[in-house]
Amino acid sequence: MALPAPSWSRTPPALYRVSRWFRRLALIVIVILTIFLATVGYSAYEFVSASPQSGGYSASFASNSTVAVTGDLSVANHGWYPLSGFDLSLRIRNASGDLIGTVTTGPETLAAGATTTVPIALYLPISPNSSAASLLVTDQYLAVGVWGNATYAYLFPISVHFEQNKSWGAPFANLAFQVGAPSEANGSTVVPVTVSFSDHAPFAEDGRLGLTLRASNDTPCGSVSYGLDVPSQGFFYQTENVVLSRGCSLAGGSADAVVVLGSATIPLPPETLP
Amino acid sequence: MPAPPEPVAPTAYSVPSLGYRILAAAARLVPLLILLVGLPVAALTYLQAQGISLPVSITTVEVAGVLISVLSTARYILRPTAAYGPVSIATSAVSVGYVLVLLAQSTYRISLPNSSLGVDVDYARLLELVLLVPALTLLASLVTTVEDAKAPKERLPFDYPA
Numbered sequence: 001m002a003l004p005a006p007s008w009s010r011t012p013p014a015l016y017r018v019s020r021w022f023r024r025l026a027l028i029v030i031v032i033l034t035i036f037l038a039t040v041g042y043s044a045y046e047f048v049s050a051s052p053q054s055g056g057y058s059a060s061f062a063s064n065s066t067v068a069v070t071g072d073l074s075v076a077n078h079g080w081y082p083l084s085g086f087d088l089s090l091r092i093r094n095a096s097g098d099l100i101g102t103v104t105t106g107p108e109t110l111a112a113g114a115t116t117t118v119p120i121a122l123y124l125p126i127s128p129n130s131s132a133a134s135l136l137v138t139d140q141y142l143a144v145g146v147w148g149n150a151t152y153a154y155l156f157p158i159s160v161h162f163e164q165n166k167s168w169g170a171p172f173a174n175l176a177f178q179v180g181a182p183s184e185a186n187g188s189t190v191v192p193v194t195v196s197f198s199d200h201a202p203f204a205e206d207g208r209l210g211l212t213l214r215a216s217n218d219t220p221c222g223s224v225s226y227g228l229d230v231p232s233q234g235f236f237y238q239t240e241n242v243v244l245s246r247g248c249s250l251a252g253g254s255a256d257a258v259v260v261l262g263s264a265t266i267p268l269p270p271e272t273l274p
Numbered sequence: 275m276p277a278p279p280e281p282v283a284p285t286a287y288s289v290p291s292l293g294y295r296i297l298a299a300a301a302r303l304v305p306l307l308i309l310l311v312g313l314p315v316a317a318l319t320y321l322q323a324q325g326i327s328l329p330v331s332i333t334t335v336e337v338a339g340v341l342i343s344v345l346s347t348a349r350y351i352l353r354p355t356a357a358y359g360p361v362s363i364a365t366s367a368v369s370v371g372y373v374l375v376l377l378a379q380s381t382y383r384i385s386l387p388n389s390s391l392g393v394d395v396d397y398a399r400l401l402e403l404v405l406l407v408p409a410l411t412l413l414a415s416l417v418t419t420v421e422d423a424k425a426p427k428e429r430l431p432f433d434y435p436a
Contacts, residue, residue, distance in 0.1 A: 016432055
């Protein structure tokens, strides 16, 4: 009976096998990383190609003595990897460099292949002593700083920052109160007061402007109301007579104006009278 | 009936001549230099020409790339010898050092000229994964060095089977 042929073992020694195992593992890591990086590169290119689109912004007066700047940002992730922890911050400074408003959205996760719209609503306080009060009467450039943070493809935290100067058209640009010479009528003192301004804002103004003239000791001397119907980029110029309280002197006093537009009540910066 | 003989490991092997190994290593050196020096330096030079700050200096890339390529070539030539393990360790150690240098500068701030746009990209986590590769080859090299010390030429039949 023939003997079976001896089976020559090709099994390498243990140390050789361990070394080979490490080398093969390294090779697997290289292959996985290469494929991952190639797909991340392609996905990032697709993402950047469909860069975030602004849906436009609108400004209006809000009921809480603020200017509301609202808009949205559409972000499309056409790549193969998610964008996680996506947040966006806006900071706006006026022409003097004072911070007048901030807004933060997110964080949110944008899945691969998804598109999202990020709403942005920024409320700028315009009360007389606030840093944004100058927005009412002064055209200026606003410095808009945008910060965005996200992690792309699990491994890459990214932070984007840019500054842009945006022109701001004041809704009551060049606001002026002109008090004319007083006259006597029916035993009362009457002064003609002319209010003028330009609406450089992107919205029309339809409402009323209430004006109070005050003496130097802040006592109200008289008031008057002007009807407003000013289109965007329009000019307002109107004169009304104000009946002054008996014995009230306007010398060194002030003119306080409050505008009511719909549900919004907007105090305008007071003006000192000569 | 006599018992069948115990299977034993083959002992025959065929080591290529030194000249052949040098020739093959030289041919292997070309793609290595392109991969580790040529392409990265070209990319960095392009960024520099656009006025964009670089994440790592071109000199660092050149020195590390050339060093790793040369060591890798020497490792290939010395594979049948006892110097293979130590040279492999040196190659892996230099690679680990290179990745650690890159890791220390892994937050890349891209500033475009004449633009307020600034982009910070952090690729530390990627480099930590990349670090796995030279770390694993370093372990492999250590094991090979031990193997060569304990049983010289034991691995040759498997590295260069006849």
